[in-house]
Amino acid sequence: MQETGYGACKRVQTATSTPAGLISLLYDGLLTRLRRAQTAIVAADYEVANEQLNVAQAIVLELIASLDHSYGDIPRQLSALYEYMYQRLVRANIDKDVEPIREVEGHIMQIAEAWAVAARQAEAESRATEAGRVINA
Numbered sequence: 001m002q003e004t005g006y007g008a009c010k011r012v013q014t015a016t017s018t019p020a021g022l023i024s025l026l027y028d029g030l031l032t033r034l035r036r037a038q039t040a041i042v043a044a045d046y047e048v049a050n051e052q053l054n055v056a057q058a059i060v061l062e063l064i065a066s067l068d069h070s071y072g073d074i075p076r077q078l079s080a081l082y083e084y085m086y087q088r089l090v091r092a093n094i095d096k097d098v099e100p101i102r103e104v105e106g107h108i109m110q111i112a113e114a115w116a117v118a119a120r121q122a123e124a125e126s127r128a129t130e131a132g133r134v135i136n137a
Contacts, residue, residue, distance in 0.1 A: 020119035027112035030059040053093040
């Protein structure tokens with residue numbers, strides 16, 4: 001099977017991303033799947049909705065698995081929130097209801113925005129530290 005241009009681009013992007021960038025890709029993918037699932041439910045295309053929600057659930061599980069619990073309360077709280085969102089997506093899939101999907105989408109949009117800010121700040125700090133090493137070398 002030949003890989004599409006989009007598929008090849010995503011594969012390269014994933015292979016070359018930083019850990020923070022990979023989490024951002026998961027958030028982006030999750031939001032895409034949530035929006036597709038909502039559209040499918042509204043159109044009564046339940047097969048597509050099921051597929052999209054199953055992928056969304058898998059992404060949430062990957063987000064849970066990616067948490068580093070050595071950083072204190074934030075990973076624990078995120079884990080609980082991700083588990084709640086997972087259950088809401090299961091409910092949305094069973095009931096073919098867009099409301100739980102919209103709820104999860106709202107949570108993910110806020111978390112993704114905060115993650116992007118934190119990742120940019122960490123990258124800037126890393127560049128500043130590296131620049132200091134070069135100057136002192």
